[in-house]
Amino acid sequence: MHIPDGYLGPSTCVALYGGAAPFWWISLRRMKRALHTRMVPLLSLFSAFSFIVMMFNLPLPGGTTGHAVGAGIAAIVLGPWASILAISIALAIQAIFFGDGGITALGANCFNMAVVGSLVSYGIYRAISGRAAISSHRRVVAAGIAGYVAINVSALIAAVEFGIQPALYHDAAGAPLYAPYPLHIAIPAMMIGHLTIAGLAEMVVSAGVVAYLQGAEPALLRTTAPGALPDGTASTARGFNAMKPLWVALAVLMILTPLGILAAGSAWGEWAPGDFADRATRQQIAATSQHSAPPVTAPAGLERLSSFWTAPMPRYAPSFLHNESFGYLLSAISGTGLIILICMGAGRFAGRWSAGRQPGS
Amino acid sequence: MKRSFIESTISSLLAASQYASGAEDLAASAGALQRVDPRVKVAGLFALIVVVAVSSKLAAIAAVFAIALLLAFTSGIGPGRLARLVWLPVIFFTGVIALPAMFLTPGRIVLAAGPLDVTAQGLRSASFLVARGETAATLSALLALTTPWPWVMKALRTLGCPMVLVAILGMTFRYIFVILQTASEMFESRKSRTVGQLEPADRRRLAACAVGVLLSKSLQLSGDVHLAMQSRGFRGEVYILQDFRTRAIDWCWLAGFAVASCGAIWWGR
Numbered sequence: 001m002h003i004p005d006g007y008l009g010p011s012t013c014v015a016l017y018g019g020a021a022p023f024w025w026i027s028l029r030r031m032k033r034a035l036h037t038r039m040v041p042l043l044s045l046f047s048a049f050s051f052i053v054m055m056f057n058l059p060l061p062g063g064t065t066g067h068a069v070g071a072g073i074a075a076i077v078l079g080p081w082a083s084i085l086a087i088s089i090a091l092a093i094q095a096i097f098f099g100d101g102g103i104t105a106l107g108a109n110c111f112n113m114a115v116v117g118s119l120v121s122y123g124i125y126r127a128i129s130g131r132a133a134i135s136s137h138r139r140v141v142a143a144g145i146a147g148y149v150a151i152n153v154s155a156l157i158a159a160v161e162f163g164i165q166p167a168l169y170h171d172a173a174g175a176p177l178y179a180p181y182p183l184h185i186a187i188p189a190m191m192i193g194h195l196t197i198a199g200l201a202e203m204v205v206s207a208g209v210v211a212y213l214q215g216a217e218p219a220l221l222r223t224t225a226p227g228a229l230p231d232g233t234a235s236t237a238r239g240f241n242a243m244k245p246l247w248v249a250l251a252v253l254m255i256l257t258p259l260g261i262l263a264a265g266s267a268w269g270e271w272a273p274g275d276f277a278d279r280a281t282r283q284q285i286a287a288t289s290q291h292s293a294p295p296v297t298a299p300a301g302l303e304r305l306s307s308f309w310t311a312p313m314p315r316y317a318p319s320f321l322h323n324e325s326f327g328y329l330l331s332a333i334s335g336t337g338l339i340i341l342i343c344m345g346a347g348r349f350a351g352r353w354s355a356g357r358q359p360g361s
Numbered sequence: 362m363k364r365s366f367i368e369s370t371i372s373s374l375l376a377a378s379q380y381a382s383g384a385e386d387l388a389a390s391a392g393a394l395q396r397v398d399p400r401v402k403v404a405g406l407f408a409l410i411v412v413v414a415v416s417s418k419l420a421a422i423a424a425v426f427a428i429a430l431l432l433a434f435t436s437g438i439g440p441g442r443l444a445r446l447v448w449l450p451v452i453f454f455t456g457v458i459a460l461p462a463m464f465l466t467p468g469r470i471v472l473a474a475g476p477l478d479v480t481a482q483g484l485r486s487a488s489f490l491v492a493r494g495e496t497a498a499t500l501s502a503l504l505a506l507t508t509p510w511p512w513v514m515k516a517l518r519t520l521g522c523p524m525v526l527v528a529i530l531g532m533t534f535r536y537i538f539v540i541l542q543t544a545s546e547m548f549e550s551r552k553s554r555t556v557g558q559l560e561p562a563d564r565r566r567l568a569a570c571a572v573g574v575l576l577s578k579s580l581q582l583s584g585d586v587h588l589a590m591q592s593r594g595f596r597g598e599v600y601i602l603q604d605f606r607t608r609a610i611d612w613c614w615l616a617g618f619a620v621a622s623c624g625a626i627w628w629g630r
Contacts, residue, residue: 004455005501006493010415028525037595038587040525044532045583048540051533053572055373056544059564070572077576089526089533096513097505097534098380099447099498103407104414169417173468175482177417177489180462208569209576217577 001069001151001158001198002094003109005102007179008161009169016161017107023115024088027081043082047089050074053205054090067198069154071117072125072147072206077213077220080122087114108161112154121150121206126224133229134218140211147206148199152191155198159183159190250336257332258325273298273306367552367567374545380446381538387506392436394507398611399516405618406504412625413496419488421629426496428621429503436507447502448495455494459487510534515605524600536582544575 008016031039053070074083088110094100101109128142163183166176181189213220222228275281276298285294298306316331317324388395394402409425416422433443468482504513511531518527551567559567 004451004494005410005414005497006455006490010411013414028523032525037591038583040528040532040595041583041586041590042580044529045536045540045579045586047529047533048536049576049579051537052374052540052544052575055377056370056568056572059561059568073572073576077580085529089529092530093534093537096501097384097510098377099450099501099505102497103410103501104497171417171485173482173485175468175485175489176462176466177486178493180459180466180483180486180490185465204565205569205572208565209573212570212573213577216573220577220580 001109001113001155001194002091002101003105003112003158003161005104007102007165008105008108009165009178010104012161012165012168012178013104013107016105016111020088020107020111020115023084024110027084030081031085043085043089046074046078046082046086047093050086051090051093054094056205059204068147068201068205069113069117069151070205071113071154072121072143072150072202073209075118075122075150076125076143076146076206076210076224079224080118083118083122084114087118108158112158112161116157117150117154120153121146122224124149129225131227131229134221134225135214139214139221139225140207143210144203144207147202151202152194152199155190155194156187159187162186162190254329254332254336258328271302273303367548367555370568371545371548371552374541374548378538378541378545384506385509387437388509390437392438392507394432394436394503396610397614398605398607399508399512400519400605401607401611401615401618402504402508403513403516404520405615405622406500408618408622409625410497410500412622412629413493413500416625416629418629419485419492421625422489422492422496424628425621425625426492426499429496429499432503433499436503438503438506443499443502446506447498451494451498452491455491459490462487462490519605532586536579536586539582540575540579543578544571547571547574 050070071087091109095103095106125142125146129139132138162179163186165179166182169177313331317327321327413425463479463483464477466480466483466486468480470478471481472479514527514531
């Protein structure tokens with residue numbers, strides 16, 4: 001994701017230096033106030049650490065390896081402001097001394113990776129980890145998700161920066177003068193690699209380091225966990241109270257399910273055999289299929305397999321209910337309840353299986 | 362034979378170390394750019410990089426590349442070294458991006474090859490990408506290979522970079538090599554104790570633990586360095602000795618850089 005020189009036009013580079021500058025200024029002020037004499041050595045060492053972490057080859061699921069940016073773990077341990085400065089300094093040294101990333105694009109790289117990466121990962125980590133105890137597994141999951149989402153948001157912003165270049169800078173004949181691909185190519189090209197390899201690398205390093213620190217140096221996780229419950233109290237926070245916001249959100253979503261009835265037509269590709277004979281539905285199918293006329297009768301295979309299984313609540317409308325909205329709501333409640341039951345059963349089974357594998361049990 | 366991730370990581374760390382050590386040796390040797398006042402060099406090379414970024418004519422970028430080559434050869438940096446350190450990595454990275462642009466950019470077809478027609482606009486766009494990437498990277502490498510890092514820092518300070526940032530950049534660069542050494546030793550020791558292949562999950566656990574240990578060592582070291590700085594009188598204010606003297610020859614270099622930059626901007630506008 002290190003953008004080299006020559007990929008972004010001059011005004012984009014200046015705008016992104018301008019975009020990163022206020023964050024550098026606020027970070028420096030906050031760090032000076034909070035750390036005073038400790039600021040220089042702490043930021044220096046942490047920048048050096050961030051630089052080295054970017055060189056690690058991380059083994060990923062699937063047998064490949066990837067590199068992490070380290071913004072996730074930096075924000076989790078030091079907080080977002082110190083992380084912005086530490087990652088920016090590491091990026092500056094990479095650009096000036098090692099030629100990794102451009103000097104004119106340094107503002108863009110710092111904005112994408114240091115500013116956005118640090119703020120997004122910190123926000124997600126704090127939101128998911130909540131008041132969980134320092135030793136809680138929830139913090140590991142929160143760190144993994146924070147690292148994964150942060151690097152992907154950074155990559156998306158970089159892709160947008162690339163994607164707007166052909167529209168901003170081209171010669172009289174239409175040849176792009178900087179990054180040549182428009183948004184519809186730049187975004188998928190950038191995101192495929194980050195949603196898979198780079199995102200996984202960041203997730204592995206963020207979650208793995210938090211798991212390691214929970215056991216070896218829990219004090220390092222306390223800076224960004226001001227309201228964390230004392231260790232050992234995690235069990236009392238479990239159950240309904242710990243998950244209360246999620247249960248409330250789930251209930252609201254269930255109540256809102258009848259809104260689905262407002263949507264006109266049926267989802268593309270989810271047609272019933274009878275839809276092919278219905279004139280209005282045929283028009284809808286044609287309109288959503290680039291005006292290709294659907295076959296006059298339902299395809300034979302679809303006709304045969306559609307009656308293979310008859311659902312107890314076909315089309316979210318139980319046959320014994322005449323009110324469509326109430327049918328939707330009942331379907332939502334039954335479906336959610338079924339999923340919760342399956343998950344609880346699987347969790348209990350996994351717990352017993354794991355206990356059976358413990359030495360001495 | 363496929364290398365393990367431990368070996369790949371050691372190799373990456375070693376490559377960074379070797380690059381820095383090679384750059385230090387070269388910066389200490391006799392050469393045209395090595396004799397120039399670092400402030401003039403930093404300002405001049407940065408100006409040329411900006412020129413490359415703003416120029417919209419390939420010929421102007423090519424002229425700056427020719428200047429960069431001339432500067433490299435007179436500073437004892439041969440084409441082999443530049444190719445290994447700069448040109449090949451850049452062409453590998455930029456080439457992958459530039460190559461499809463020749464076919465995907467719509468425009469006048471200059472080479473019909475079935476579904477992959479090369480367009481004039483695509484060719485021009487790819488040429489811009491490669492030319493800008495190679496020239497800017499060569500100029501950056503000239504600065505890194507001909508100037509000791511502390512001098513680059515002092516020059517940045519003279520050119521208006523905040524003192525505290527210069528101090529952090531300087532210390533970071535120093536401690537990169539300390540942490541690099543620590544990381545390298547950690548992986549070497551692990552490699553010497555590893556028999557056979559590690560399971561994928563163990564490899565991931567090992568990498569995450571290595572990062573965690575390095576993080577905790579870095580923070581501990583920062584505490585030690587802070588105490589050492591305080592015991593030597595550090596109270597939060599950063600002072601940097603400035604012992605650069607601009608000679609007549611440096612003014613000539615500055616004029617040369619200014620003429621080259623302005624000329625290339627005028628030509629490439």
